[in-house]
Amino acid sequence: MIQLKDVSYVRLGSPDLESAENFATACLGLQIAERGRKDLYLRSDARAHTLCYSEGDPDDQTVGFEVEDEASLQEAAATLEQLGHAVHAGTAQEAERRKVRAFIGFRDPTGNHVELVVRPEHNGRRYFASRDAGITGFSHIGLNSTDPARDERFWTQVCNARVSDRIGDIPLMRVNAIHHTIALVRAPKAGIQHINHQVETSDDVLRSYYFLNERRVPIVFGPGRHPTSGARFLYFRGPDGMIFEYSVGVDEIEDEATHRPRQFGFEPTSFCMWGSKPAGMTLPNS
Amino acid sequence: MNNGRATLLITSVCYVRLAVSEPSVSARFVSDIFGLQRVADQDGEIDFRSDDRFRTVSLGQSSADGASVGIEVWDDAALEEVGRRLRELGFAVNGATASECRRRYVQSALFTEDASGNRLDLVVRPTRSGRRYFPPRDAGIVAFHGVGLRTTDHTRDLAFWHALGAEVSDWVGDIAYLRIDGLHHRIALYPSNRNGLLYAAFEVEALDQIMQNSYFMQESQIRIVQGPGREPASRQMFLHVEGPDGIIFSYVNGMAEIDGKPRLARQFPLAATSLCDWGSESKDIPELRAPGR
Numbered sequence: 214m215i216q217l218k219d220v221s222y223v224r225l226g227s228p229d230l231e232s233a234e235n236f237a238t239a240c241l242g243l244q245i246a247e248r249g250r251k252d253l254y255l256r257s258d259a260r261a262h263t264l265c266y267s268e269g270d271p272d273d274q275t276v277g278f279e280v281e282d283e284a285s286l287q288e289a290a291a292t293l294e295q296l297g298h299a300v301h302a303g304t305a306q307e308a309e310r311r312k313v314r315a316f317i318g319f320r321d322p323t324g325n326h327v328e329l330v331v332r333p334e335h336n337g338r339r340y341f342a343s344r345d346a347g348i349t350g351f352s353h354i355g356l357n358s359t360d361p362a363r364d365e366r367f368w369t370q371v372c373n374a375r376v377s378d379r380i381g382d383i384p385l386m387r388v389n390a391i392h393h394t395i396a397l398v399r400a401p402k403a404g405i406q407h408i409n410h411q412v413e414t415s416d417d418v419l420r421s422y423y424f425l426n427e428r429r430v431p432i433v434f435g436p437g438r439h440p441t442s443g444a445r446f447l448y449f450r451g452p453d454g455m456i457f458e459y460s461v462g463v464d465e466i467e468d469e470a471t472h473r474p475r476q477f478g479f480e481p482t483s484f485c486m487w488g489s490k491p492a493g494m495t496l497p498n499s
Numbered sequence: 500m501n502n503g504r505a506t507l508l509i510t511s512v513c514y515v516r517l518a519v520s521e522p523s524v525s526a527r528f529v530s531d532i533f534g535l536q537r538v539a540d541q542d543g544e545i546d547f548r549s550d551d552r553f554r555t556v557s558l559g560q561s562s563a564d565g566a567s568v569g570i571e572v573w574d575d576a577a578l579e580e581v582g583r584r585l586r587e588l589g590f591a592v593n594g595a596t597a598s599e600c601r602r603r604y605v606q607s608a609l610f611t612e613d614a615s616g617n618r619l620d621l622v623v624r625p626t627r628s629g630r631r632y633f634p635p636r637d638a639g640i641v642a643f644h645g646v647g648l649r650t651t652d653h654t655r656d657l658a659f660w661h662a663l664g665a666e667v668s669d670w671v672g673d674i675a676y677l678r679i680d681g682l683h684h685r686i687a688l689y690p691s692n693r694n695g696l697l698y699a700a701f702e703v704e705a706l707d708q709i710m711q712n713s714y715f716m717q718e719s720q721i722r723i724v725q726g727p728g729r730e731p732a733s734r735q736m737f738l739h740v741e742g743p744d745g746i747i748f749s750y751v752n753g754m755a756e757i758d759g760k761p762r763l764a765r766q767f768p769l770a771a772t773s774l775c776d777w778g779s780e781s782k783d784i785p786e787l788r789a790p791g792r
Binding site: 415416419420422423424427436437438445486487488489 | 706707710713714776778
């Protein structure tokens with residue numbers, strides 16, 4: 214079984230790195246770690262980078278997960294190949310661009326581009342935000358799925374993800390104590406549906422709501438509160454249509470052995486217990 | 500805060516009596532929309548509960564006996580003391596008749612006005628209710644919390660409240676947050692060009708209810724005059740909503756507690772960031788606005 218430890222980074226293609234940088238610093242509030250000729254590295258926590266924009270097609274979207282060591286990586290590659298997934302062994306140069314020791318790339322059953330990485334770089338200097346959004350770190354992603362039941366099996370049986378809760382047939386899955394690291398989202402094609410950063414307090418969620426509104430950043434859902442994880446949230450749209458989320462107060466699953474996923478109906482109150490309605494963002498199942 | 504007495508002079512803001520043009524219309528807002536429990540309809544006033552007190556809001560026709568804010572006084576001796584102090588400062592203080600006390604559901608009372616002309620009932624032993632509070636909808640209201648008052652003479656009005664034992668916790672410009680118990684404030688005085696109640700605030704359980712009520716008001720097409728927001732000075736979250744005749748009712752939660760240690764009132768500038776930490780602004784209520792925006 215592939216033991217995912219945590220989500221490590223997201224890599225996004227973008228035709229316009231300048232707009233991406235403006236948004237990431239002036240609106241989202243990330244710190245620029247490094248500007249390559251064709252890459253923009255952004256920090257959100259103690260890690261050297263958690264988001265990277267590369268000059269290219271916005272449909273090129275990759276999520277990286279950390280695994281224990283190189284032996285685990287080889288094992289994972291063997292498992293995936295056995296199941297018929299084409300596995301790309303990262304070159305030294307590619308690993309350097311990802312600021313990791315080693316990695317492999319493959320596609321999940323929906324076709325999402327996933328990388329497993331070993332020893333992603335941390336940075337000795339603390340994270341210093343470009344604006345006071347209160348970000349404490351990159352935390353999870355919403356991942357498109359053309360068949361949530363099939364993909365749930367992949368993430369929970371081939372990998373070590375566990376289902377924390379379900380809304381309709383949409384699983385919220387964890388790879389560690391945090392309520393979810395991967396939220397599957399029913400969609401017609403592969404892609405990252407949203408990128409979550411945690412913030413310090415619910416004050417930060419509300420402050421960003423007014424802040425982003427004033428800057429005419431489209432708020433697509435929230436401010437709200439998920440009854441599943443308990444998190445207060447705000448979703449908004451960034452460059453190339455990517456949706457970003459701030460949230461705070463995600464529950465931890467305290468007892469791994471006895472936790473049973475709860476079933477929520479597929480209805481608006483299962484996504485927000487405050488009464489906010491998605492605007493310009495489709496709910497995962499529709 | 501006790502002015503050298505063993506007990507406090509005043510202990511709470513215990514009710515607001517509002518004079519409105521159409522009590523039955525306003526009553527629908529107060530119960531169906533805002534979420535208070537309608538408990539009585541007598542002597543031309545409609546009464547509402549928000550906690551274990553018999554009533555904390557009354558609606559009456561705009562008439563002689565008009566609007567007032569009830570301030571609970573410790574006991575009859577304290578009432579006498581408060582009356583003496585106010586008279587000494589030149590404020591008119593009048594005794595209440597038995598029928599006036601009955602109308603207010605209190606055992607004894609003195610009627611007075613601050614320098615702006617806000618009518619205040621100083622009352623002893625307001626009536627409690629034996630049955631628990633049961634609201635018409637799940638707005639999460641826990642208790643009547645306090646009031647914002649408009650003031651046209653804030654120096655004299657401060658002298659008035661000092662005489663009752665209130666102290667300024669913080670200033671935003673000349674807005675004064677007045678403390679009468681262990682919380683940052685129960686009364687806030689807002690400089691204005693007229694007198695009257697600015698808002699009546701009701702505490703809800705948590706941020707959840709502030710936000711749920713915010714979406715409920717949007718769906719009910721009720722005007723939100725400010726919020727959801729958070730006062731930086733008191734750390735209190737708020738949502739101010741407007742009912743018929745421009746009355747403002749507020750949901751609040753999270754106000755800072757203040758221990759007994761001596762503490763200086765802090766001065767904040769009259770700026771948008773002093774009135775809301777989150778960034779909400781009031782477009783139409785001058786008292787809740789900072790100039791220049």
